[in-house]
Amino acid sequence: MVLSLVVMAGCLAGPSTPIHTPYAKSEKLAIRHVDLTPTVARFGLEELHVDLGATYDNPFDASDVSLDATVTAPSGKSFEVPGFLYRPFRRELKAGAEVDTPEGEPEWRVRVAPTEVGPYRVVLTLKDRSGTANSENLKFAATEGQEPGFVHVSQKDHRYFEFENGKGYFPLGANTCWGNEAGTFSYDTWLPDFAKNGCNYGRLWLAPTGSFALEQSGKPSDGKGMGQFDLAAAWRLDYVLQSARTDGMYMMLCIDSYNILREKDSYPYWDKTPHNSDNGGPLRTWTEFWTSEKMDSFYKSKLRYLVARWGWDSHVFAWEFWNEVNGVSDFDAATVRAWHVRMASTLKALDPYGHLRTTSFADPAGERSIDQLADLDFDQTHAYGGPDVTGTTIYQQTRKAENGKPHFVGEVGADSEGPRADIDIKGQQVHDPLWAAIASGGSGGAMSWWWDNLIAPNKLYPLYRSATDFLAGVDFPSEDFRQTDTHVRYEVAPKNPPKKDLVLENGPVSWGPSPTNTPRRITINGSGASGQLPLTGILHGIRNHPELHNPIEIRFELQHPTKFVVEVGQVSAYGGAKLVVKLDGEAIMTRDFVAPASTPPEQTLKNYAGNYQFTVPDGIHSVVIDNTGADWFLAGFRAKEFYTRSVPPLQAYAITGEHTVLAWIRNEDDTFRNVVELKHAIPVTPPTVLGMTGLASGWWKAVVWDTWAGSAVSTTRVHVGIDGNVRVRLPSIGQDIAVKLTREENGH
Numbered sequence: 001m002v003l004s005l006v007v008m009a010g011c012l013a014g015p016s017t018p019i020h021t022p023y024a025k026s027e028k029l030a031i032r033h034v035d036l037t038p039t040v041a042r043f044g045l046e047e048l049h050v051d052l053g054a055t056y057d058n059p060f061d062a063s064d065v066s067l068d069a070t071v072t073a074p075s076g077k078s079f080e081v082p083g084f085l086y087r088p089f090r091r092e093l094k095a096g097a098e099v100d101t102p103e104g105e106p107e108w109r110v111r112v113a114p115t116e117v118g119p120y121r122v123v124l125t126l127k128d129r130s131g132t133a134n135s136e137n138l139k140f141a142a143t144e145g146q147e148p149g150f151v152h153v154s155q156k157d158h159r160y161f162e163f164e165n166g167k168g169y170f171p172l173g174a175n176t177c178w179g180n181e182a183g184t185f186s187y188d189t190w191l192p193d194f195a196k197n198g199c200n201y202g203r204l205w206l207a208p209t210g211s212f213a214l215e216q217s218g219k220p221s222d223g224k225g226m227g228q229f230d231l232a233a234a235w236r237l238d239y240v241l242q243s244a245r246t247d248g249m250y251m252m253l254c255i256d257s258y259n260i261l262r263e264k265d266s267y268p269y270w271d272k273t274p275h276n277s278d279n280g281g282p283l284r285t286w287t288e289f290w291t292s293e294k295m296d297s298f299y300k301s302k303l304r305y306l307v308a309r310w311g312w313d314s315h316v317f318a319w320e321f322w323n324e325v326n327g328v329s330d331f332d333a334a335t336v337r338a339w340h341v342r343m344a345s346t347l348k349a350l351d352p353y354g355h356l357r358t359t360s361f362a363d364p365a366g367e368r369s370i371d372q373l374a375d376l377d378f379d380q381t382h383a384y385g386g387p388d389v390t391g392t393t394i395y396q397q398t399r400k401a402e403n404g405k406p407h408f409v410g411e412v413g414a415d416s417e418g419p420r421a422d423i424d425i426k427g428q429q430v431h432d433p434l435w436a437a438i439a440s441g442g443s444g445g446a447m448s449w450w451w452d453n454l455i456a457p458n459k460l461y462p463l464y465r466s467a468t469d470f471l472a473g474v475d476f477p478s479e480d481f482r483q484t485d486t487h488v489r490y491e492v493a494p495k496n497p498p499k500k501d502l503v504l505e506n507g508p509v510s511w512g513p514s515p516t517n518t519p520r521r522i523t524i525n526g527s528g529a530s531g532q533l534p535l536t537g538i539l540h541g542i543r544n545h546p547e548l549h550n551p552i553e554i555r556f557e558l559q560h561p562t563k564f565v566v567e568v569g570q571v572s573a574y575g576g577a578k579l580v581v582k583l584d585g586e587a588i589m590t591r592d593f594v595a596p597a598s599t600p601p602e603q604t605l606k607n608y609a610g611n612y613q614f615t616v617p618d619g620i621h622s623v624v625i626d627n628t629g630a631d632w633f634l635a636g637f638r639a640k641e642f643y644t645r646s647v648p649p650l651q652a653y654a655i656t657g658e659h660t661v662l663a664w665i666r667n668e669d670d671t672f673r674n675v676v677e678l679k680h681a682i683p684v685t686p687p688t689v690l691g692m693t694g695l696a697s698g699w700w701k702a703v704v705w706d707t708w709a710g711s712a713v714s715t716t717r718v719h720v721g722i723d724g725n726v727r728v729r730l731p732s733i734g735q736d737i738a739v740k741l742t743r744e745e746n747g748h
Contacts, residue, residue, distance in 0.1 A: 018057040018064035019220050019227045023085060023106055027053035031126055031135045041145030042117055043164075043314050048110040048138070050083065054128040059085040059106075060228055060301055065128045069110045071352075074118025074142075079352035083110040083124070084308035087231040091184060091239070098183030098211075100232045113312035113353065114142035115149065115164070150314045150353050151250060153377055154477035159406055160443050161356075161378075161477075164314075168475040171250070171317065171444030172464060173201030174430075174451045175411060178210030187240045190456060195247035197461040198468025201317065201444065202244065203252045203410070204237065208260045208269045212237045214302070217274040226274045226281045226298050229305055241313055250317035252410075253310065255302070258327030258362070261286040265574060266327060266602040286328060290335045300346055307350045318356035319347060324382060325370075326512065327362045337370050344375035360410050363512040364396050372403055378443065379403055380410035383433070385570055385604075386509040386537035387636035388671040389414060390432040394653060395508045395534065397440040398483065406443035409433060414672045415570070417603055419450035424676050426708070427460035432672070434467055435707055435738060439653040439664035441483055443476075466710030470738060471662075479657025484694045486652035488665065491687040491729065493646070498683075500645035503668055504529060505567055505636025507537040517548040524639060525557035539627040539635050541577050551626040552637075558618045566612045566625060567636035569673065570604040571595075575630025581614055582624040589614050593633060608633070609677070613640075636673070648688045650733065656694045659743040661726075664707075665690060666736035675735070682734065690728045695720045696743060702728045705738040713737070717744070 033051040040046045048069070056065035067083030086109045089100040114120055120142060124135035149164025156162070161169040173194055179186035194202065206212050212233050218224025223231070237253075244251050259269035263286055275281040275289065282294045289295050310316050321343060325336060344357050356377040361367055364383045371379045381396040383389045393409050400407040414420055414429040433446035445467065448455060455461065502524065508516055515532075517540060522531035540548040556562070568591075571577050576595035581588055593608045616623060627633060654663035667682050674680045697720050704713040713731055718741070720726045728739055 018061050019225070020057045021059070021220055021228055022223050023059045024057045025053070026055045029054055029126065029128055029130050029133050031124055031133050034124065034135065034138060036122075036138060036140055039141050039143060040114060041147070042114055042142050043147035043149050044113065044142075044145055045312055046112040046114060046120075046140055048112070048122070048124070050108040050110060050124065052108055052126055054126060055130060056128050058227060060305060062301065062304060066126070067108055067110065068125045069112065070123045070125065071112055072121040073114070073116045074120065075116055081110060081112055081311070081352060082304050082308040082350070083108055084305055085231070086309075087235065089232055089235045093182060093185050097181045098179070098185055100235065106231065111309065111312040113314065115353070117142050117144050147314055151317050151356060152354060153356070153406060156477040157480060158404060159401065159441070161406055168477045169200070169250070170471065170474070170476050171201035171408060171447075172468060173199040173249070173445065174448040174455055176202040176451050177205040177254070178212065180452055183211050184236050184239050186452070187243055190451065191240075191243050191247045191249055193456070193461050194464065195249055197465040199461075199464050200248060200250055201252070201447070202249050203254060203320075203447065204240065205254045205257060205323065206237070207256045208273060212240075215274050217272060217279040220280070224274070225279070227301065229302070234309060237310070241310065241315060245313070245315045250315050252318045252320050252358075253306070253316055254320040254323050255306070256321065257323035258325055261289055261328035263329040264601075270329070287330050290332075290339045296342065299343060303343065303347050303350055307347070311351050311353055311355065314353070316355055318358055318377070319351075321357070321359040323360055324362035325359055326367060333367050333369055337367075337373070340370055340373055340376065344373065348375055363510050363514075364392055364508060365510040365512055365514045366400065367512070368403075371400070371405075378406035378408075380408065382411040383409060383509070384411070384413045384416035384449075385634050386507075387505040387567055387569060387634070387673040388537075389429065390436045390671070392508050392537070393433045393436040393442075393446050394440045397437065397442050401441060408442045408444035409437055409446035411449045412446045413449045414676070419454035420676070421450070421454045421458055424454065424672075425458060427454065427458060427463055428672055428676050430455065430460055431463050431707065432666070432670070432736070434463065435664045435736065436653065438467065438471070439655060439662055439738070441481055441655045462710060466705075466707055469710055470705050470707075470740060473742075474660050474662070479660055481655040481657045481662075482694070484654045484656040484661070484692055486654050486663065487691045488648050488650045488652050488688050488730075489691070490648055491689055494686070497644050497646055499641035500643060500649060502528060502639040502642035504533075504535050505537070505638060505671070505673075507534040507636075509537040509634065511538075511545075511548070511632075513547070517550045519549075519551050519553070521553045521555070523555045523557065526559060526643070528643075535637060537634060537636065538632050539577070539579075539625070540632045541575070541627045541629040543630040544575055545631070549627075551624055554623045554625070556616050556621045556623060558616060558621070560618050562616050562642060563613055563640040564616055564623070565638050565640060567638065567673065568593075568612060569609050569634035569636070570606060571608050571633040572631035573599040573603050573605050574601040576605070577627050577631055577633040578629030579612060579633070580626045580628050582626070583614070583616065584622055593629065648685050650685060650688065652690060654692055654739075656692065658696065661692065661695065661700075661739070661741035663690065663692065663739040664736065665730065665733065665739070667733060670735045685733045687732055688730045690730055690739060692726050692728075693724055695724050695726050695741070697722050697724065699744045700726065700741045701744060703740045703742075704728070704730060705740060707736055707738050
């Protein structure tokens with residue numbers, strides 16, 4: 001189609017002289033030709049190929065040149081979509097590595113997703129330093145399609161997600177942030193393997209390195225440096241997103257990671273990032289990022305490009321501004337909050353499709369002043385280490401539900417440094433947090449970090465199939481789920497109940513301000529533990545972060561001497577740590593966890609992991625457990641054979657809805673540390689009865705589910721009286737089991 005033009009005199013005033021790029025043009029302003037598809041499906045892609053002439057130095061700078069489309073839907077509503085520069089590539093696998101070669105010259109495109117059925121009109125507006133050109137009316141039509149639409153926060157229940165067609169979306173999957181050496185070829189296997197096992201979620205990183213790194217250090221004349229985007233990386237992202245669409249996966253795009261503004265320790269990238277003035281960037285120091293007007297301008301240009309190229313795609317689940325933003329050097333919550341306010345509102349104005357927006361933190365506790373921002377649509381938790389990341393999953397889900405937003409665990413792993421694939425053959429660090437998230441009210445599963453070196457090589461994908469089959473037919477936003485009280489009793493009480501440990505090991509782990517990162521006091525007596533619970537899962541030292549120093553004081557009221565254990569896990573290599581135990585004011589144990597000078601600070605020490613035991617005499621005594629070293633160590637606590645257990649050693653979590661109940665029951669000793677690291681054998685718990693409250697009266701179908709095999713153990717009918725109580729018989733339990741109750745209509 002050849003278009004007639006209206007050209008108006010004028011110029012665009014940019015904030016500074018545009019960067020001269022290899023894509024610069026000097027041509028007469030004109031929209032010479034536009035190709036489009038006459039008919040596309042609703043929520044499909046209408047892609048306009050635009051042959052244009054213009055004069056510009058930088059096609060990624062809208063103050064230098066801009067192409068925009070005004071789209072009018074069948075209802076008469078109009079919205080604007082920016083255009084973008086595109087270049088096709090051809091990929092090859094050579095010696096196991098992806099090699100991408102340009103397959104044509106750069107060209108301009110506009111991508112539109114029709115959200116209504118019927119006729120559409122599009123008018124293009126092209127601006128450069130010489131003036132403005134408008135196209136004639138372009139037309140296409142949208143037919144009904146199979147796609148459910150974009151994902152939004154549910155209007156029925158703001159704690160969950162739903163598609164535009166009203167059907168709930170419960171994200172299940174793992175991080176898939178970058179390809180290995182094979183690049184996009186890796187995703188040819190990963191995405192189908194996840195999808196075949198019921199997964200519908202993944203996550204991709206656009207910085208600082210990897211398959212999709214849009215900004216790279218280098219010379220502007222080579223298409224690198226701030227203000228330009230790597231068109232090969234963008235093409236690779238196109239490829240993977242199309243694959244995700246084919247496989248029914250929805251991907252969160254993480255725009256930046258803390259590394260680019262981290263100057264030392266914990267995987268710093270400041271000396272390599274294009275933001276750094278030493279590499280031609282606009283920033284002399286990393287802290288300037290948050291307040292620099294020039295940096296704001298660069299970032300807004302990036303947001304415009306993201307929306308232009310991928311905003312049309314309903315399989316882009318969300319934009320994530322930062323991976324673990326509090327990991328930047330000299331993190332200041334107020335300054336970072338102000339930046340998120342500016343950029344979230346900018347993105348909201350740019351994105352006509354209303355994609356979800358979020359950010360994430362390295363500290364599981366997050367930063368509430370940022371999490372609660374109105375323009376951030378959901379919260380996340382990243383959780384690693386500790387004796388039991390499952391406990392952290394449940395604790396943070398319960399805590400962050402108070403924000404009134406969706407929340408899920410965006411990263412989880414037993415160890416932040418590596419997958420432990422050699423010992424975690426079954427994938428317990430994948431399995432347990434996933435089921436904990438489901439049964440505690442999460443808005444999605446807990447997303448494992450180790451996709452490429454744990455899940456893929458150990459072929460752990462069926463762990464997800466078990467969960468997706470269990471959840472078949474559950475529409476989360478329609479249920480009004482709420483955490484419910486549970487209790488478990490023996491079906492037949494044992495004649496000689498075993499002695500059990502009093503376990504205090506599942507406390508939260510936080511590297512920032514938190515209630516558990518203050519001195520804590522508890523009491524232990526014949527009734528168990530009381531006071532400032534839960535205890536922390538990490539003891540901070542007195543040098544690196546003295547404001548987090550959190551010694552524990554325990555008042556023991558004992559009828560008999562008791563062996564008490566401090567379970568030490570990973571130790572910080574940034575100065576080491578020092579365990580000190582005092583009984584009634586006298587030191588009875590001192591262990592110095594020295595960090596060798598040869599150990600990189602971003603790593604952790606594992607050679608000190610073990611159980612450090614001491615005896616507390618009978619009577620009333622005070623025990624202080626402290627870390628007087630430089631930095632932190634992960635910790636758990638238990639009193640050995642403390643009491644005779646009259647109830648089963650099981651922990652039960654459940655959420656109750658209008659038509660569905662989801663419960664997960666696990667052995668209290670079924671932690672990663674016990675089972676995988678220490679290889680402790682867990683005694684099988686004989687048959688029990690699960691009790692729950694808050695159900696609607698009537699008949700319910702009860703399915704007891706083997707979470708590892710992915711199949712039903714039993715299916716029965718249970719009756720709920722007017723008191724709302726129900727009891728479900730459970731078989732013998734080794735590690736864990738799940739229960740799903742479904743309300744029967746009309747009593748049958």
